[in-house]
Amino acid sequence: GAGVSQSPSNKVTEKGKDVELRCDPISGHTALYWYRQSLGQGLEFLIYFQGNSAPDKSGLPSDRFSAERTGGSVSTLTIQRTQQEDSAVYLCASSLQDRGVLKNTGELFFGEGSRLTVL
Amino acid sequence: AQKITQTQPGMFVQEKEAVTLDCTYDTSDQSYGLFWYKQPSSGEMIFLIYQGSYDEQNATEGRYSLNFQKARKSANLVISASQLGDSAMYFCAMRVAGGFKTIFGAGTRLFVKA
Numbered sequence: 001g002a003g004v005s006q007s008p009s010n011k012v013t014e015k016g017k018d019v020e021l022r023c024d025p026i027s028g029h030t031a032l033y034w035y036r037q038s039l040g041q042g043l044e045f046l047i048y049f050q051g052n053s054a055p056d057k058s059g060l061p062s063d064r065f066s067a068e069r070t071g072g073s074v075s076t077l078t079i080q081r082t083q084q085e086d087s088a089v090y091l092c093a094s095s096l097q098d099r100g101v102l103k104n105t106g107e108l109f110f111g112e113g114s115r116l117t118v119l
Numbered sequence: 120a121q122k123i124t125q126t127q128p129g130m131f132v133q134e135k136e137a138v139t140l141d142c143t144y145d146t147s148d149q150s151y152g153l154f155w156y157k158q159p160s161s162g163e164m165i166f167l168i169y170q171g172s173y174d175e176q177n178a179t180e181g182r183y184s185l186n187f188q189k190a191r192k193s194a195n196l197v198i199s200a201s202q203l204g205d206s207a208m209y210f211c212a213m214r215v216a217g218g219f220k221t222i223f224g225a226g227t228r229l230f231v232k233a
Contacts, residue, residue: 033221042210042225056220089162106214107154108221110164
């Protein structure tokens with residue numbers, strides 16, 4: 001597709017259940033990010049993938065959160081044993097970036113987000 | 120550690136007037152990029168403007184300009200001739216060359232009055 005695609009767009013789940021959120025980045029983009037945005041708040045960094053390098057997981061709030069990126073393309077964010085405080089919009093973004101010198105703007109292209117509601 | 124600070128939770132501006140949204144940043148890196156994004160009520164994130172740390176001139180994109188003051192570590196967004204459609208949340212963001220992680224400020228909600 002032309003843009004970043006996320007699914008599902010909306011997910012309602014019960015406390016304690018596991019959820020998987022999917023992100024399909026723009027073809028050719030080497031960098032992929034997951035952010036969390038609570039209602040009316042800023043973007044909280046969760047995890048970042050760059051090519052074949054080890055992901056930067058420094059933003060994951062707990063060990064209930066994990067993410068993987070298969071084949072350098074599609075990414076899945078998994079939240080185990082969901083809690084009510086996990087309710088938020090989960091945004092995925094991709095970017096064309098180069099390591100070392102900033103050769104381009106490297107702006108992020110965002111998906112429309114997955115709204116998660118934990119009851 | 121890198122940090123972005125936006126101190127204005129909300130701003131009001133009269134239609135057709137200019138408005139400045141503040142952003143300060145903290146990094147020890149010499150090579151970095153600064154971004155502004157707009158998030159309307161629809162929720163989409165829209166890239167507005169970019170400033171590289173080595174760029175000597177302030178970035179401009181149509182009605183948007185970035186007032187980059189490197190010594191003060193500030194990267195304020197100036198919107199000229201505000202329009203009703205400019206009402207949205209605005210986020211300042213930074214990416215450093217080494218880590219490449221992009222971090223965001225808390226955002227400023229702009230209200231344009233008719």
